[in-house]
Amino acid sequence: MRLLFGSFVTFLLAATIGLSTTWLTLTRGVAFGSLAIGAWTAWPKSGSQEIDPYAHATIARDGELPVGIGDGVAFVARTDDAGHEFDGRCSFTLSGMTPPARYWTVTLYNLQGGLVANAIDRHGFTSEEIVRSVDGRFTITVAPLARPGNWLPTGGIEHFLLVWRLYDTPIGVAATTMKEGPMPTVERRGCT
């Protein structure tokens, strides 16, 4: 009887621990081999056959197709440089420079990876359409209400994330040892 009860407790414990840790790691997006620059994090290996099992399980569950390493690299930000979570009711600025790449795009998504409805049907910018200052630097304002210059609307949703994709870039291919960057700085400017 004691044996039966003991093994029941063991199996229950095993199932609880095993399944909850799996669920946690897959929903939080645990992956190894990250490359972090400021608020931005990339997982270059996720675009190759060396993808780690956690990242592989996550993309299989979400249905995503990662950017291949010969194509480019994707940097994700969920907070500003100070660690404030992205909230669509606040405004944030992205400013500065990007690492060398033939083209880049920046896109705003909801947490499920969908685009967010807004009045001007804008979901991001490419390196070609951005308005820059004379020295080549730029500022993008991510905000719920219209702003002059490069305005990326949030649609007022509660949580969003930004993905900065560099195409045809040396970053992530061989650059894991050199000094990376620069990636744009991310700052919160206030909330409505």
Next chain:
Amino acid sequence: MIRWLLWIAGGVLLGGVVHLATVLAMPRAATQDAYSRLVPIAPVNAMVPLPAPTAQASILPFMDPAFAGAVCRYDLSNGMIKLNAPVSEAYTSVTFYTRESVAYYAINDRAAGRRAIELDLMTTQQHAQIPEEEDVTAADRLIIDSPTRTGLIILRALAPEPDLMSMARRALAAAQCHIEPLQ
């Protein structure tokens, strides 16, 4: 007391095994992975355009809205795939994914170095069957080995500005992916 501690320790250890097993099994068990999502729109061994993501619907999560896309869902059971993709004016790339969404090869227009990206895709076994001299003489034939029999080829063409999206789509519309028997 000791006996209970042993039962609990056993449970924790077994929990670790369950965790690893479920993580490793996920790519095979997932029913909403990219391949499954594309089955309804993508016939086997043919190139079709990917529907552009909108705020209402997106066939895959985290699609880049600045790109036009096309997909070839391949099956190498009856031969090899010949891929021909004319490059657009801005930036074009081809990425190969296994059945389980692993990006095993990607190339862009500049690396391909021509007006079109031309590739042959075959399994490692099929590649081994090709007579060696043919492999050598056809120097301009870029052969890619697929780790799996089925998978996805995704073509992406950049529209640097929204007005150029139709041009990017036209460039991809000329892309071809068809099966050819091995000699």
